[in-house]
Amino acid sequence: xxxxxxxxxxxxxxxxxxxxxxxxxxxxxxxxxxxxxxxxxxxxxxxxxxxxxxxxxxxxxxxxxxxxxxxxxxxxxxxxxxxxxxxxxxxxxxxxxxxxxxxxxxxxxxxxxxxxxxxxxxxxxxxxxxxxxxxxxxxxxxxxxxxxxxxxxxxxxxxxxxxxxxxxxxxxxxxxxxxxxxxxxxxxxxxxxxxxx
Amino acid sequence: xxxxxxxxxxxxxxxxxxxxxxxxxxxxxxxxxxxxxxxxxxxxxxxxxxxxxxxxxxxxxxxxxxxxxxxxxxxxxxxxxxxxxxxxxxxxxxxxxxxxxxxxxxxxxxxxxxxxxxxxxxxxxxxxxxxxxxxxxxxxxxxxxxxxxxxxxxxxxxxxxxxxxxxxxxxxxxxxxxxxxxxxxxxxxxxxxxxxx
Numbered sequence: 497x498x499x500x501x502x503x504x505x506x507x508x509x510x511x512x513x514x515x516x517x518x519x520x521x522x523x524x525x526x527x528x529x530x531x532x533x534x535x536x537x538x539x540x541x542x543x544x545x546x547x548x549x550x551x552x553x554x555x556x557x558x559x560x561x562x563x564x565x566x567x568x569x570x571x572x573x574x575x576x577x578x579x580x581x582x583x584x585x586x587x588x589x590x591x592x593x594x595x596x597x598x599x600x601x602x603x604x605x606x607x608x609x610x611x612x613x614x615x616x617x618x619x620x621x622x623x624x625x626x627x628x629x630x631x632x633x634x635x636x637x638x639x640x641x642x643x644x645x646x647x648x649x650x651x652x653x654x655x656x657x658x659x660x661x662x663x664x665x666x667x668x669x670x671x672x673x674x675x676x677x678x679x680x681x682x683x684x685x686x687x688x689x690x691x692x693x
Numbered sequence: 694x695x696x697x698x699x700x701x702x703x704x705x706x707x708x709x710x711x712x713x714x715x716x717x718x719x720x721x722x723x724x725x726x727x728x729x730x731x732x733x734x735x736x737x738x739x740x741x742x743x744x745x746x747x748x749x750x751x752x753x754x755x756x757x758x759x760x761x762x763x764x765x766x767x768x769x770x771x772x773x774x775x776x777x778x779x780x781x782x783x784x785x786x787x788x789x790x791x792x793x794x795x796x797x798x799x800x801x802x803x804x805x806x807x808x809x810x811x812x813x814x815x816x817x818x819x820x821x822x823x824x825x826x827x828x829x830x831x832x833x834x835x836x837x838x839x840x841x842x843x844x845x846x847x848x849x850x851x852x853x854x855x856x857x858x859x860x861x862x863x864x865x866x867x868x869x870x871x872x873x874x875x876x877x878x879x880x881x882x883x884x885x886x887x888x889x890x
Contacts, residue, residue, distance in 0.1 A: 589888075659852075665862045
């Protein structure tokens with residue numbers, strides 16, 4: 497049923513929607529805009545997204561989330577030393593600074609992520625996947641003797657990704673990345689001990 | 694110019710808008726709804742909020758923020774011991790758990806706080822006021838010998854309130870308060886040292 501051509505068409509629709517949303521915001525983007533930009537008809541659109549606008553927005557959320565994961569590589573998959581954690585932190589802070597209040601995933605999750613069970617399922621799964629990657633890093637860092645072995649790795653990972661979301665949330669409200677840097681540094685100091693120890 | 698009656702009328706409008714937004718959401722609330730609910734005419738509305746809807750929404754944001762500050766008392770103004778910090782944390786977590794994804798301030802800031810300079814000014818000032826209150830607590834706790842004196846109090850306060858915003862953000866997306874509790878507990882452990890020391 498999903499041919500290579502079908503996958504390509506669906507992907508073209510998702511990328512067109514992502515581009516529209518990046519330019520104009522979630523609320524201003526209509527299915528007609530996305531059809532026009534992607535060169536697809538309404539019937540094709542409803543073939544790939546039978547539930548309509550929200551289903552498309554969730555596919556765009558997953559698409560933007562892949563970018564966010566990719567932006568964190570290769571650091572996210574190699575969190576084992578203080579140097580690696582600090583590089584990862586700096587990549588996150590720099591990416592957020594560059595995007596300013598226009599973080600595509602942050603905007604999307606804020607706009608679509610709150611109300612429906614489908615949206616909650618997607619964001620919950622993204623959070624879980626990110627938390628698992630960070631937890632793996634914490635466990636590796638503990639095994640390498642560079643992090644306090646008494647810390648609960650999963651709960652600490654939950655704290656770290658929540659801290660980042662808070663930093664993004666403050667960034668969206670104020671335009672400044674300082675709070676993101678402060679909270680993420682506090683988490684790393686707690687995980688790794690103060691610099692120089 | 695601002696008589697007692699004028700202040701009362703303005704307050705009635707703000708409270709009516711806050712109630713509408715709590716019931717129906719920011720986007721669905723119109724000035725007509727607020728006029729009807731508060732029993733005021735359009736001309737009165739524009740007397741108190743000459744710049745219209747956004748100005749009213751920012752007044753509601755400040756109104757809801759006062760509730761959020763009040764909810765944290767008397768703990769927020771008395772952060773000096775581990776017991777006080779833990780009570781404060783528990784009040785925040787319990788309030789958020791009770792409100793679930795319907796935290797009125799979180800919703801408002803997400804809906805109005807991102808785009809205009811006026812909105813950024815209001816949210817920046819709210820964040821600053823909250824951070825100052827937490828910083829005062831950190832300094833008092835350091836002076837009492839219960840927190841690491843080497844920590845930068847203002848930067849640690851920035852981290853703590855950012856952590857809370859992250860927890861609220863995850864709560865809005867997933868409906869769970871676990872991440873809020875994890876990140877706030879990590880911050881307190883970092884500030885106060887592990888439990889039992």
